[in-house]
Amino acid sequence: MKRIVTTKDLLAVNTMLYELTCLRRWSEVTVEGGKYTELSKQALNCLIAYFWATEAKAKGEIVDFTKFPKLAIRRGFVKDFQCDVPEANLEIIFKLGNVSKKDFNEVIWQQVSKVTTPAFLNFLAVDHDCLEARIYKAATKIATLIELNEIKSGISQKDFNLKKAQIQDVIIEFCDLPGFAEMTSANYCELFHEFSKLRNRIRWAKHPNIIKCSVLGHLFDVAVFGYLMALENHPLKQDVATRYFFIGIFHDVAEKWTGDMPSPVKDAIKGLREATEEFERMVLEEHVYSHLPDHQEKAVRYVMLEDDDVAALKKTAKKPDNFAAFIECWRELDAGSRHQYYADVVRRGFTEKEPLPEHFQLLMEMLFHSVCC
Numbered sequence: 357m358k359r360i361v362t363t364k365d366l367l368a369v370n371t372m373l374y375e376l377t378c379l380r381r382w383s384e385v386t387v388e389g390g391k392y393t394e395l396s397k398q399a400l401n402c403l404i405a406y407f408w409a410t411e412a413k414a415k416g417e418i419v420d421f422t423k424f425p426k427l428a429i430r431r432g433f434v435k436d437f438q439c440d441v442p443e444a445n446l447e448i449i450f451k452l453g454n455v456s457k458k459d460f461n462e463v464i465w466q467q468v469s470k471v472t473t474p475a476f477l478n479f480l481a482v483d484h485d486c487l488e489a490r491i492y493k494a495a496t497k498i499a500t501l502i503e504l505n506e507i508k509s510g511i512s513q514k515d516f517n518l519k520k521a522q523i524q525d526v527i528i529e530f531c532d533l534p535g536f537a538e539m540t541s542a543n544y545c546e547l548f549h550e551f552s553k554l555r556n557r558i559r560w561a562k563h564p565n566i567i568k569c570s571v572l573g574h575l576f577d578v579a580v581f582g583y584l585m586a587l588e589n590h591p592l593k594q595d596v597a598t599r600y601f602f603i604g605i606f607h608d609v610a611e612k613w614t615g616d617m618p619s620p621v622k623d624a625i626k627g628l629r630e631a632t633e634e635f636e637r638m639v640l641e642e643h644v645y646s647h648l649p650d651h652q653e654k655a656v657r658y659v660m661l662e663d664d665d666v667a668a669l670k671k672t673a674k675k676p677d678n679f680a681a682f683i684e685c686w687r688e689l690d691a692g693s694r695h696q697y698y699a700d701v702v703r704r705g706f707t708e709k710e711p712l713p714e715h716f717q718l719l720m721e722m723l724f725h726s727v728c729c
Contacts, residue, residue: 579604
């Protein structure tokens with residue numbers, strides 16, 4: 357069976373995610389203490405896109421959900437190579453230089469092709485005019501507007517008004533999309549704003565951070581790793597891999613309301629893990645499910661693994677979560693941290709690693725030796 361993902365592709369994706377963790381947003385108008393990173397933004401894009409796609413499906417559209425992980429990974433590569441030049445500025449530059457956006461994107465993909473395999477790059481290809489691509493792009497604009505509203509108090513009124521007008525001009529271009537009225541409504545935007553607050557919760561918060569990792573950014577890490585693990589194990593089952601992707605995107609959203617208790621503590625007392633999981637279900641009922649129409653509630657429960665008997669799936673879904681933890685601590689060491697805790701996590705993750713797909717094992721070995729030898 358032909359493999360879609362190789363070690364070279366995983367290395368490229370890992371590098372892209374790492375650089376998105378470091379890439380700051382809104383640097384042209386404010387400095388927000390590192391909360392607004394491209395990694396966090398990609399997670400918010402995906403959360404909104406899932407709701408929008410679900411709404412379009414409920415309205416009778418045929419939606420191919422398997423395209424969204426590809427769109428998200430492609431978007432990650434584009435933002436990585438585009439760096440922090442705002443898209444509004446790019447449009448001006450293109451006009452001044454008589455450069456087409458198509459030529460610009462081709463140059464970016466030439467750069468991506470140098471670090472990935474042709475098969476992987478071809479696999480990620482999605483028609484940029486298809487329904488799913490338009491939904492995803494519209495979701496990115498809603499996410500951008502949410503971020504802008506969050507930083508409003510920290511920037512000048514002039515900058516805010518200019519940015520808001522630019523974003524709204526683009527959003528209105530998607531008014532023909534099914535679900536536009538719902539996704540731009542106050543109720544959904546408030547829910548998306550609540551999810552966006554996950555950027556305020558920092559993982560590994562008890563230890564000094566060089567590379568800050570928010571829960572929101574962690575969601576994108578886990579989604580991508582879960583998707584690629586599933587593809588490596590079952591290349592022909594894109595629907596299964598897509599479910600793992602969205603499981604990752606949603607898996608820690610309850611922490612917006614609950615906070616996070618370390619697993620060693622949860623597992624040290626009988627019944628404590630079960631109690632924390634029950635509390636998470638309670639807050640999701642109160643803050644998420646009770647505010648959604650039936651079709652949206654069902655869709656969220658599907659990726660929160662609450663819709664059927666999914667004990668085995670839950671166990672497998674924990675692997676990308678654990679791998680992301682290894683990666684987050686590796687990033688700290690790679691960035692120069694000498695903190696023993698991160699070294700212990702990386703060493704323990706490598707020496708006691710659970711069974712992983714072949715290329716993930718090879719990537720873990722490469723990363724381990726790059727910081728611990």
